Amino acid sequence: MIYDTIIIGAGPGGLTAGIYAMRGKLNAICIEKENAGGRIAEAGIVENYPGFEEIRGFELAEKFKNHAEKFKLPIIYDEVIKIEIKEKPFKVITKNSTYETKTIVIATGTRPKKLGLNEDKFIGKGVSYCTMCDAFFYLNKEVIVIGRDTPAIMSAINLKDIAKKVTVITDKSELKAAEPIMLDKLKEAKNIEIIYNAKPLEIIGNEKAEGVKILVNEKEEIIKADGIFISLGHIPNTEFLKDSGIKLDKKGFIITDKNCKTNIEGIYAVGDVRGGVMQVAKAVGDGCVAMANIIKYLQSLK
Known part of the structure; x- marks a missing residue:
């Protein structure tokens, strides 16, 4: 046929x-x-x-x-x-x-774009690329969003009413959104923290992800969290x-x-x-x- x-x-x-x-x-x-x-x-x-x-x-x-x-x-x-x-x-x-x-x-x-570190080891064990698929596993918990611009902003907004705290880690000096209203929602959220100019170095943890090691201001730092969402586009x-x-x-x-x-x-x-x-x-x-x-x-x- x-x-x-x-x-x-x-x-x-x-x-x-x-x-x-x-x-x-x-x-x-x-x-x-x-x-x-x-x-x-x-x-x-x-x-x-x-x-x-x-x-x-x-x-x-x-x-x-x-x-x-x-x-x-x-x-x-x-x-x-x-x-x-x-x-x-x-x-x-x-x-x-x-x-x-x-x-x-x-x-x-x-x-989804991959982070390119050791995240594959923790997929389904505290690391996710799909915010809405896995957000409710972190009800009233602390989470990290690693990403840039619109993808990271959307993830953070979708998580803000579920998680206790959302920390956005970006290697950019600012976040840009496809729609200005998204930035307004990001700024209005009281439980979202943004760390700019931060280079992710490694997902840390044993059986599950426990946080991210980053390089910021030429110093290494570990940000702890219960879950990590990768939102790079x-x-x-x-x-x-x-x-x-x-x-x-x-x-x-x-x-x-x-x-x-x-x-x-x-x-x-x-x-x-x-x-x-x-x-x-x-x-x-x-x-x-x-x-x-x-x-x-x-x-x-x-």
Whole structure:
């Protein structure tokens, strides 16, 4: 079978593309490696998505998934390891199968940047990359957020009403936010302390993480805590595009035009994997734009 389109990734952008594909009567599937809904499920309270004055991230993710299922978008849970685009139809190769398609939407999103120290030893043992996944393990306890700018600010804000104290450790001289209101919330919180110009040297602990050794003002210091959250931002999930011919920027994000089109005719990218502003509203808009252009492209082939 040759599909009209295959959507790789079931986050907000991918599911929006899928909804438009099903409404356009396309023969489409969506392939998702993990959970439908995307990283928005990891967010705390979402206040900037139109139509919802306030909604929890996992609830919004579930609504995206349910909406796509209402239009009977087939979601296949598998991992795409390669795409072949030298000949048409394109081939999307997963761990378990190979699919042929006329067009592709890449909506694979991003994953957390690692600190690059000894944190892997303590993952699940006091160290986490997902604030909202693990925040409630530290109810009324002291936690550390290691990070920069918007990611660190968001983590601290999400933790402030759960933890007894939040210490933000950053190697920057200031924290910058995507939205000024986030800085206002950070400043208003009485239980958040920020240590600037601090270089993390090592996660300390035996069976579990107990704190972080840092270098600040040319002196080593140990900051104790019950839990540590690493919030350094994200890197794109584009390794499977190696040698595909799809152009990436120096950070690995997919380069597209204003219509979300890549340098390959018939292949589009949406959401965080494009880089730039990373917001759920943008991903949804991308999904709409990409699929509208795919529908036009498919019509031109007839």
